[in-house]
Structures are given as structure tokens and as C-alpha cells.
Amino acid sequence: xxxxxxxxxxxxxxxxxxxxxxxxxxxxxxxxxxxxxxxxxxxxxxxxxxxxxxxxxxxxxxxxxxxxxxxxxxxxxxxxxxxxxxxxxxxxxxxxxxxxxxxxxxxxxxxxxxxxxxxxxxxxxxxxxxxxxxxxxxxxxxxxxxxxxxxxxxxxxxxxxxxxxxxxxxxxxxxxxxxxxxxxxxx
Amino acid sequence: xxxxxxxxxxxxxxxxxxxxxxxxxxxxxxxxxxxxxxxxxxxxxxxxxxxxxxxxxxxxxxxxxxxxxxxxxxxxxxxxxxxxxxxxxx
Numbered sequence: 001x002x003x004x005x006x007x008x009x010x011x012x013x014x015x016x017x018x019x020x021x022x023x024x025x026x027x028x029x030x031x032x033x034x035x036x037x038x039x040x041x042x043x044x045x046x047x048x049x050x051x052x053x054x055x056x057x058x059x060x061x062x063x064x065x066x067x068x069x070x071x072x073x074x075x076x077x078x079x080x081x082x083x084x085x086x087x088x089x090x091x092x093x094x095x096x097x098x099x100x101x102x103x104x105x106x107x108x109x110x111x112x113x114x115x116x117x118x119x120x121x122x123x124x125x126x127x128x129x130x131x132x133x134x135x136x137x138x139x140x141x142x143x144x145x146x147x148x149x150x151x152x153x154x155x156x157x158x159x160x161x162x163x164x165x166x167x168x169x170x171x172x173x174x175x176x177x178x179x180x181x182x183x184x185x186x187x
Numbered sequence: 188x189x190x191x192x193x194x195x196x197x198x199x200x201x202x203x204x205x206x207x208x209x210x211x212x213x214x215x216x217x218x219x220x221x222x223x224x225x226x227x228x229x230x231x232x233x234x235x236x237x238x239x240x241x242x243x244x245x246x247x248x249x250x251x252x253x254x255x256x257x258x259x260x261x262x263x264x265x266x267x268x269x270x271x272x273x274x275x276x277x
Contacts, residue, residue, distance in 0.1 A: 040206040042213070138233070143231040
């Protein structure tokens with residue numbers, strides 16, 4: 001494409017050679033430049049340092065979120081286990097003497113065991129759910145209610161699948177419904 | 188056309204072109220990736236991932252369109268040259 005630009009003060013200007021211009025703009029002869037977004041029209045803000053970017057990237061990563069959920073699940077499961085041990089106790093039960101009160105040591109041991117076992121379970125489930133939700137969200141590129149439903153189904157299915165296919169399906173449905181309810185409440 | 192003159196012109200046009208492209212890209216990717224449900228100020232993971240992909244695709248489209256346009260403009264110039272030569276000898 002060669003156009004005739006309007007005549008300048010020295011007479012008609014030479015015709016523009018668009019292919020040459022384009023090569024300078026987007027082709028092989030383009031020289032890479034250091035562009036400042038505030039100069040191009042963005043809102044000027046101080047540039048982030050490399051360390052800050054690395055820290056933010058780590059905190060947004062799926063692994064960090066899974067670890068966070070794991071730790072939170074551990075704490076919550078521990079508290080829940082200790083609490084239910086107080087309610088639903090069967091520590092220190094002697095068949096020969098059913099009305100014997102258990103000693104403090106037995107009660108504490110039972111609370112500790114239950115606390116640890118619940119904590120481990122909650123930690124694993126929490127980490128699985130958080131990890132799958134983060135991966136599903138990264139894959140879809142959207143953040144809406146469907147992410148938690150899909151990852152709830154995957155987590156519940158994986159947990160229930162060890163007890164057979166039907167238990168897996170029920171686990172999937174139940175966990176997905178639970179996740180959807182929590183999501184609805186939170187949003 | 189004088190290559191030095193072309194380079195100067197391209198340098199002037201490049202700033203305009205880059206600013207325009209940045210603004211259009213921001214608008215397009217915001218429209219596609221950030222739904223207007225503002226529950227929190229931070230970008231969620233899904234939105235950040237979508238924005239990364241949107242920018243990468245936009246820049247690739249820009250590059251490819253530029254190359255295609257350069258090709259077409261070269262063809263046009265060949266055609267014009269042949270026409271001028273044809274009309275010159277005729």
C-alpha cells in the first residue's frame with residue numbers, strides 16, 4: 001500500500017511505504033523499548049520489586065493455599081475432637097464394673113487420641129478440598145460457585161471411593177451440596 | 188522511501204500505537220475476565236489467571252496481525268509497482 005500524503009511546504013511529500021513502516025512498528029526491525037504503563041495511560045503506581053512479586057506469587061499459589069487449609073483443618077479438627085471426646089466419652093470403660101468413673105489420666109488420653117485423629121482427618125480433607133478448588137479455578141479462569149461444587153464432588157468422591165463406588169457417589173453429592181451451601185452463605 | 192525517515196516516523200507512531208493498544212487491551216481483558224460482581228477488592232485467583240492469559244493472547248494476536256498486514260502491504264506495493272511499470276512502458 002502506497003498512499004500520497006498531503007503536499008508539505010516543500011512540495012508533495014514522498015509516498016509512504018507502509019510495509020517498511022510496519023516492519024519498524026511490529027516486524028523484524030522493531031527495536032524493543034522499556035515501556036512505562038503510566039506513560040501509556042495507566043494509573044501511575046510505584047513499580048513492584050522482584051521480591052514483592054515473588055512473595056505475592058507464592059502466597060497466591062495452590063500449594064500455599066492447600067498448606068493453609070491443612071493447618072487450619074488440623075487446628076479445627078483438634079478442637080472438634082477434644083470437644084466431642086468430652087460429650088461422647090467411652091474412656092476407661094471396664095466391663096466388670098460399668099459404673100466406675102474413669103481416671104483423669106484415661107480421660108485426657110482419650111481426648112488427646114480423638115483430638116489427633118480428628119485433626120488429621122480434617123487436615124487431609126481441608127488440604128484436598130483447597131488444592132482441588134484452586135486447581136479447578138486456575139483451569140477455568142473464573143471464580144464463581146461452580147468451583148467449590150466441582151472440587152467438593154472430587155474430594156467427597158475420593159474419600160468415599162475407598163468404601164466402594166456407591167459410597168463414592170454419595171460422598172460426591174453430599175460434599176458438593178455442603179460446599180454449595182457454605183459458598184451461598186459466604187457470598 | 189528513505190529508511191531513516193521511515194524509522195523516525197515509526198518511532199513517533201509507535202508511542203501512539205502502544206498507548207492505544209494498552210488501553211484497548213485493558214478494556215477488553217477487563218470486560219472478559221472481571222465480572223461486575225465486586226464482593227472484594229482483591230483479584231481472585233481465577234481472575235488473575237484469566238488476565239494473564241488474556242494479555243498473552245492479545246499480544247500474540249497483535250503480533251500476528253502485524254505480520255499479516257506487512258505481508259499484505261508488500262503485495263500491494265508489488266502490484267502498484269507492476270502497474271506503474273506497465274503504464275510507464277505502455
